[in-house]
Amino acid sequence: MAVPDLTPAKIVAILAFCETRTPQAWVEQACARVPELLLDHANCELKAASTAIGFLYRYPERSRLAERMSRLAREELRHFEQVKKLLQECGVPYARLSASRYAATLRQAVRPGEPDRLLDTLITGAIIEARSCERFAALIPHLPTELAGFYAGLLASEARHFEEYLGFAKSETGVDDRTIADRIAELKSIESALITDPDPQFRFHSGAPFPELP
Numbered sequence: 001m002a003v004p005d006l007t008p009a010k011i012v013a014i015l016a017f018c019e020t021r022t023p024q025a026w027v028e029q030a031c032a033r034v035p036e037l038l039l040d041h042a043n044c045e046l047k048a049a050s051t052a053i054g055f056l057y058r059y060p061e062r063s064r065l066a067e068r069m070s071r072l073a074r075e076e077l078r079h080f081e082q083v084k085k086l087l088q089e090c091g092v093p094y095a096r097l098s099a100s101r102y103a104a105t106l107r108q109a110v111r112p113g114e115p116d117r118l119l120d121t122l123i124t125g126a127i128i129e130a131r132s133c134e135r136f137a138a139l140i141p142h143l144p145t146e147l148a149g150f151y152a153g154l155l156a157s158e159a160r161h162f163e164e165y166l167g168f169a170k171s172e173t174g175v176d177d178r179t180i181a182d183r184i185a186e187l188k189s190i191e192s193a194l195i196t197d198p199d200p201q202f203r204f205h206s207g208a209p210f211p212e213l214p
């Protein structure tokens with residue numbers, strides 16, 4: 001199945017934002033380990049819902065942000081339920097996998113104190129959403145039809161989330177555009193290394209697989 005032609009400009013924008021591409025060796029690994037891919041993907045959707053809820057706790061006075069994050073949390077929970085249903089249909093029992101280095105490393109890069117914390121959390125959210133889209137796009141041509149179709153649907157949804165996080169980084173923090181652009185570049189460089197550096201663990205957001213020993 002081809003990458004969905006939902007909005008070619010949007011896909012181009014996401015790929016440009018990500019800068020680095022998912023290594024082909026990761027795509028091959030993912031196609032050979034679909035049950036783990038789906039299990040970790042389910043966890044990622046749950047985590048995305050929990051991140052959105054975190055904004056409600058931390059910034060209740062920001063009504064536009066809180067309103068959108070509340071809807072986003074529900075949408076991510078629906079994704080979680082959809083992936084869980086797919087796991088059930090594939091006969092894969094649901095289990096929690098250990099977290100990957102990806103989200104933990106990005107979380108460590110978030111600065112304490114405001115508005116830095118809000119800005120970094122929103123930028124990190126945009127980066128994770130954009131990377132998820134880039135991974136879906138990389139996987140879709142190589143997956144069985146049903147799973148490819150499911151991921152094509154999610155790609156459209158996560159592409160919206162990426163834009164919304166970036167929009168809030170600009171509208172909610174009061175930080176000037178130049179400073180925001182610099183911080184996006186810093187956080188993207190941390191993220192790119194997590195995607196392209198060798199990673200001993202396979203997860204939805206893991207890095208390049210270690211080469212097999214001869």
Ligand SMILES: [Fe+2]
Pocket residue numbers: 045048075076079158
């Ligand atoms: Fe999602």
Ligand SMILES: [Fe+2]
Pocket residue numbers: 048076129157158161
């Ligand atoms: Fe999302």
